[in-house]
Amino acid sequence: MAELSLTGTTKVFKDGGDEIVAVDNIDLDIEDGEFVVLVGPSGCGKSTTLRMIAGLDKPTSGTISIGGEAIQDRSPQERDIAMVFQSYALYPHMTVRGNMAFGLEESTDMTDAEIDETVTDAAETLGIANLLDRKPGALSGGQQQRVALGRAIVRNPEVFLLDEPLSNLDAKLRAQMRTELQQLQDDLGVTTIYVTHDQTEAMTMGDRIAILDGGRLQQLGTPMECYHEPANVFVAGFLGEPAMNFFDATVDGATLVSEEFTYALPDEIAAKTTDGAEVVLGIRPESIDITDDPDSSEGIPATIDVVEPHGDENAVHLRLGDQSEPTLTAMIDGMRYLASGQSVRVHFPTDSVHLFDAESGEAIHNRQLTNVDRVQEIGTAQSAD
Amino acid sequence: MSNPQDTVAGSQAVGGTETDDWRTRLVEFSKSDFVRSFPFWFVPFSIMGLGVYGGIGYNTLISLTDYEGFNEGPDYTNLDLGMYVQAVNDPWVWTTSKNTFVLLIVFTTITMLLGLFLAIMLDRGIRYREKIQTIYLLPMALSFVVTAQFWLWMYNVNNGLVNTVVGLFGLGPYNWIGDPQLVLGSVIFALIWQFSGYAMVVFLAGLQSIPDDQFEAAKVDGASVFKTYWRVIIPQLKSSSVSAAVVLMIFALKAFTFLFSMFGQYRVPKGTDILATLMVREAFKLQNWAYAAAIATILLLMALAVIAPYLHYQHKQGSL
Secondary structure: OOOEEEEEEEEEEEEOOEEEEEEEEEEEEEOOOOEEEEEOOOOOOHHHHHHHHHOOOOOOEEEEEEOOEEOOOOOHHHOOEEEEOOOOOOOOOOOHHHHHHHHHHHHOOOOHHHHHHHHHHHHHHHOOHHHOOOOHHHOOHHHHHHHHHHHHHOOOOOEEEEEOOOOOOOHHHHHHHHHHHHHHHHHHOOEEEEEEOOHHHHHHHOOEEEEEEOOEEEEEEOHHHHHHOOOEHHHHHHOOOOOOEEEEEEEEOOEEEEOOOEEEOOHHHHOOOOOOOEEEEEEOHHHOEEEOOOOOOOOEEEEEEEEEEOOOEEEEEEEEOOOOOOOEEEEEEOOOOOOOOOEEEEEOOHHHEEEEEOOOOEEEEOOOOHHHHHHHHHHHHHHHO | OHHHHHHHHHHHHHHHHHHHHHHHHHHHHHHOHHHHHHHHHHHHHHHHHHHHHHHHHHHHHHHOOOOOOOOOOOOOOOOOOHHHHHHHHOHHHHHHHHHHHHHHHHHHHHHHHHHHHHHHHHHOOOOOHHHHHHHHHHHHHOOHHHHHHHHHHHOOOOOOHHHHHHHHOOOOOOOOOOOOOOHHHHHHHHHHHHHHHHHHHHHHHHHHOOOHHHHHHHHHOOOOHHHHHHHHHHHHHHHHHHHHHHHHHHHHHOOHHHHHHHHOOOOOOHHHOOHHHHHHHHHHOOOOHHHHHHHHHHHHHHHHHHHHHHHHHHHHOOOO
16 A cells, blocks of 8 residues: 655657657546546546556656655566556466466465465455466456456555446446455545546545646546536536536627627626636536426527437437427436427536636636535545544 | 139149249259269369379279289289288388478477577568568478488588588588488488578568467566566467477478489488388388388378377368
8 A cells, every 4th residue: 555656757669760648747646545537538648647557668767666765767567566457468378267367376475285275265256266277368358357356456566547437348247346346446546547538437436536638737636626617618618417507608798699699797706807808718518407398588598409318318419499400408307397499598507617717728717616525525525434 | 613623723733833843943053063063073172083083082992902013903802811911021111200200309409499490580570571581481492302412512521511511610521411310310400490480481471460468468467578478479470380380290291302303213211211211112112012102101190190280280270
């Protein structure tokens, strides 16, 4: 168990004459026993970051340290880490037992009996004790996944690295393994870095999530912080399904003027902006109020384009004003009935709008976190029990 | 009275169906894939079957007669295993068998190890891999007649390159071809030179089909480079090894071409006389047709014994 920190870690790949910056000056401090998820779209540098921590890629500059010791020049076997690969990378010619024992045989001086005991224990923890004498080819995807986890667990490493471990599983098994993995990490208390491109995994699993884009760290924070207080437009748009709605607008006094509508800013938000500034207004689909009262004159007139039922809630795609394409997505209660083609009015509650600088993308104003703070406190109290 | 009529009509109908049934089956059969593809596979199959399996059968038949010389044809009335008894009791058959086995084992083993070593070196990312691959594979493209003659010059006692090189270390000169103790080794070395490129290409293909994460997983698991190859990578080259070994071993059994090209006659030096050369000598120099046929059959059985494990392996993999 140890804390892990990356300081100014950079990786540049040379491709012929071109230099490709895969990871750009990342600073990351991960506490002992913490579960941190690295998330971002393909090519954002998350896997490269993980591979640098594992020692499979060497950082071009910067340091990586585990438990206060700089390890960036050490080979993988000297780093006390274990890694689960996306493809599992099980050795096809060895049995499950052989796969799990291999790391112990190669990196420790444990006796055969000790190794066998450790492997059997880990296999029992993962519920694969009955598969120990099979070969990987004879296992299902979920079972192979467990073996790959088992191979990492037996090593009892300081840091556990997981590279998209659930991406090859079907949706149902993935949801199940998500919970199991969290529980396992909680029981073992090992510092864990988990790489994924799936924002649901990031939101549900991480103690904290680190969002990367273009090789740069965009935000590091708890899932709730990142969701409700995104540092920039990228984070705001990346987290959440369906994604946050964005509108380009210009500040005119205390009013936002966009192509489709004008929006009156409350004083406290207006105070953060300057007159004439180009901004991006963001609003999450679930925060939008829709009124289907024909007499109402509140809010922005809109027409419903498509309603996607999700069961518990419905996603509504709307056209604002006389637009031909839907530009706004809202989530409404699953029991509420709205028909395609219906004219409605939408309203953005002032306590849930986000405002970003149009040029830099940095957040100018985020929604109020008061209620969320409370939720987090409860969450922290529960995990401390 | 409608019932009897119905019955009659019914029985007629049944009779009609039986005839129809037979006809439909014939029509269906004539339309089946088997019949329709017949002209396409039967011709090549029969030519190949006559040439290979007919040849094997006729050879085996002759080996059971006492046929020799040019005067009269083989006598098929009196078939026995006399020639095989003679072969077993012939010390020359045993000497050549021993040479065949030494050639088979030493040549195959060293060629495979060398090929594997070269393949691993290339796979570990030497640049210009393609060009180096061609350099090693080139000997394989040369005719045996060329390489045999070429190595004959290399091994020349007085002015061969091999003696010049070992002479630099104060050794020799050795009579590589003339010395019965050395000649088999010299021939094996020349064959290894020609075939290690082939073994390398087979292993390289096998290595490149192993995903990088196998190497990385082993690295993270703490295995050294040697252990990674020994315990993780080489065991996964099983099918490459089997196919390379089968080709090399079959070649070792029929190394006659190379030896004949090297020495230009049926009688090769005693140290390098193998079953294949003995067989050709018995047949075409001494006209002992039946005896040569018996030796050919023994050679065929050895070749079958060599590929039997391969066939068994393929069968176990479900690809046969």
